[in-house]
Amino acid sequence: MLNLLYGPFLYIAVAVFVIGMIVRVVLYINGLSQKLDRIAYKPKMGIGLKGAFHSIIKWMIPGGTRAWRINPFMTAVFFMFHIGMVLLPFFLLQHAVVIEYMFGISLPALPGALADILSVVALLGFFGLVYRRFAVPAAKALTTKQDWLVLALAGLPLITGIMFRFSTSGYEFWEFAHILTAEIFLIAAPFTKLSHIVLFFMTRAQIGMDYAIKRGGQNRGPAFPW
Amino acid sequence: MPEGIFCKRAPLTTEEEVKHLLSDKGGKQYYAEMENLEVDVDMLRKDLEETCKSRTRTWLEVCAHCGMCAESCFLYTANNNDPKQIPSYKIQHTLGELIRRKGNVDTKFMIHCMDVAWSQCTTCNRCSMYCPYGIDTGVMMSYLRGLLFKQGFVPWELKIGSGMHRVYGAQMDVTSEDFVDTCEWMVEENEEQWPGLEIPIDKEDADIMYVINAREVKHYPNDLAEAAILFHIAGENWTMPSVGWDSTSLTMYAGDWEGCKMNVERIYDAVKRLRPKTIVATECGHAFRATTIEGPYWAGLESGEAPVRFMHYVEWVAEALKSGKLKIDPEKRIKTPITLQDSCNYIRNYGLSEATRTIMSYIATDFHEMENNREHNYCCGGGGGFNGIGRYRTERNIGLKPKLQQIQATGCNLVVAPCHNCWDAIRDMKEVYEEEAKDLEWSFIKPLLLQMVIVPDHLKPQEDAE
Incomplete structure (x- = not known):
């Protein structure tokens, strides 16, 4: 079974993820319309792209926007979780080895201690995000079953990965569980809210373009005061 | 019954129609008839297919329900943090539901959508600044209003307003x-x-x-x-x-x-x-x-x-x-504490915050910013048509509260409001919150300028020759 998970299943999962995400991006961009959105995307591409870039960068910096600054708990757990979730799949030594072996792409690896810290920090961030859904009234009121599903899809590979790394016995089980949940994550991503992995950049770019092209960029410049 | 005497799907296009609908004072019968107004489901589905594209659909789909938009909305805080006033909730349970059901909804649902679109959102767009994805619920509410208008589900005053423009x-x-x-x-x-x-x-x-x-x-x-x-x-x-x-x-x-x-x-x-x-x-x-x-x-x-x-x-x-086309007499500048209302429509949505601050620097000596200002300012409480709709008067009055508190926190009694809607909202605060707002004064820019502008000699009335 483990052979299948390390072999064909992994290729399938990665293929679904990559192709699925590309399709999501292409469909998103194709669906934008100057007429329907009332934004001159093409005629004002220059200032639009500057606005898009600014809109993405500001939100990727903790405290870069007012919303991050006035929500310190959310900001903390959000970045704790996401930094680990973005870096570890590629740059954890064990992952880099698998990626090189399976795909022939060699990536630099994080020092083991740093990777351990990132994974534990991400886990704390994950629990923080779970906690918010119980404790913050607005988040609690909005949360649906789907949100829990998405949290589970994202959390399981992290939790099982940490167990695999730190468990002293039964690590075969954790290895199996980690690879399985990671592959489920990859396959589910394009079809669930996990598509935000790429669509975050799309929606942020779009609203950045909107404010830069149409809603005041000519007066305040492309950098909207997020 | 598909259409009533007053409540019809089509917009008003003649003076006669406008006067006819005006004769139904306050839209009493209009709203009663609306409860039987049929939804043209085919048209709605077609409209959604043709006009609801990736921007809106992605916004509705990726929303993580994180709740960060909640406190960005003055109607959420004004209504004691009612979960039903969270921007994400408001749009997911109206437009989101419409799309999920591919337009297959009934009259009751459309009236619910109307109530939300016109009494729970002033399309101020502030939430778009507080969402990590940049989801703009105001833009979507505007879009929803378009779908509703086409089906005849629109507040009485605005149906008339649209007719007035046409006629x-x-x-x-x-x-x-x-x-x-x-x-x-x-x-x-x-x-x-x-x-x-x-x-x-x-x-x-x-x-x-x-x-x-x-x-x-x-x-x-x-x-x-x-x-x-x-x-x-x-x-x-x-x-x-x-x-x-x-x-x-x-x-x-x-x-x-x-x-x-x-x-x-x-x-x-x-x-x-x-x-x-x-x-x-x-x-x-x-x-x-x-x-x-x-x-x-x-x-x-x-x-x-x-x-x-x-x-x-x-x-x-x-x-x-x-x-220097207009020169101010320094002696006549406003010396009492004064604050400024940033209009959503041309500050957040057009970036003119420097222009209004330039004006304040010329006309006042003791200018105080509101705590949330410029692009981050709150709606006056009456934008997007909210001020003018009788059906939602109670909701609007509640919506005025945050702005009143914001003004009071500046310690100023005088607010410059260079926007008709903001001006009305602040005027109404005085009526609705008589006691709290009794010292509140508000003004457009023009009358203030006229009190202090230097009039060139050649424009003054000539004294009669002896």
Whole structure:
């Protein structure tokens, strides 16, 4: 079974993820319309792209926007979780080895201690995000079953990965569980809210373009005061 | 019953229809009939397929339900953090549901959508600044209003407002003749004190074509006189068009996109006819949005820009002060604490916050910012049509609270509100919250300027020779 998970299943999962995400991006961009959105995307591409870039960068910096600054708990757990979730799949030594072996792409690896810290920090961030859904009234009121599903899809590979790394016995089980949940994550991503992995950049770019092209960029410049 | 006597799907296009609907005072029967108004499900599904594309669908789909938009919305805080007032909740349970059900909804649901779209969102767009994805619920609510309008589910006042624009070319029953007469009247009233004062109508190739809000003609003609006097003092070569003088757009509030196009084209046609160098639009937020920000798109202009430069009144004043066309008597500047209301429509949505601050630096010595200001300012509480809808008066009054508290926190009793909607909302605060707001004063910019502007000698009335 483990052979299948390390072999064909992994290729399938990665293929679904990559192709699925590309399709999501292409469909998103194709669906934008100057007429329907009332934004001159093409005629004002220059200032639009500057606005898009600014809109993405500001939100990727903790405290870069007012919303991050006035929500310190959310900001903390959000970045704790996401930094680990973005870096570890590629740059954890064990992952880099698998990626090189399976795909022939060699990536630099994080020092083991740093990777351990990132994974534990991400886990704390994950629990923080779970906690918010119980404790913050607005988040609690909005949360649906789907949100829990998405949290589970994202959390399981992290939790099982940490167990695999730190468990002293039964690590075969954790290895199996980690690879399985990671592959489920990859396959589910394009079809669930996990598509935000790429669509975050799309929606942020779009609203950045909107404010830069149409809603005041000519007066305040492309950098909207997020 | 598909359609009633008053509540019909189609927009009002004749004077007779407008008067007929007006005769149903407060829309009592109109709303009663609405409860039986059938939904054209096929049309709704088709509209969604054709006009709801990736921007909106992705917003609705990726929303993580994190709740960060909640406190960005003044209606959420004003209503004691009611979960039903979270922007994400409001849009997911209306437009989101409509899309999931592919338009297959009933009358009751449409009325629910109407109530949410017009009484729980002023389309101020503030939530878009607090969402990590940049989801703009205001934009989606606007879109939802369009779907509702087409099906006939629209508040009574806005159905009439849209009809007024279509029939009179203005948001009120003010004809071109009424408008020109009022201009003449205002000149007569003031020419003794201001020799040579004029309101030039349909003058070609002027530097400025001034456009206004029909309310100024119908209810506040002094505003028109003040504008004329200030252009006179500044020595501007200006004009007003006899057709296309009202820049407002209740059609925009109503979601009447066809009407919006007609409105803005009426003004762009005046531009074509009179060839002014620039347009100056009065102290109104939504009118500016309709003509300058959204207008070019409704008119189908590829560049996304109006045919000539459109300036909001605050831009014209700021430039006139900087260039010395208008000079302020330093002695007469306002010395009491004063604060400023940032209009969503041209501050958050057009970036003119520097212009208003420039004006404040010239006219006041003790200016205080509100705690959330510029792009981050809250809606006055009455934007997006909220002020004018009787059905939602209670909800609107609750919505005024955050702004009142924001003003009070500055310690100022005087608020400058260069926007008709904000101005109305602050006026209403005094009525609704009599005790708390009893010392509150509010003003447009024009009357304040007139109290302190230096009048050049040659414009003063000449004393009779001995």
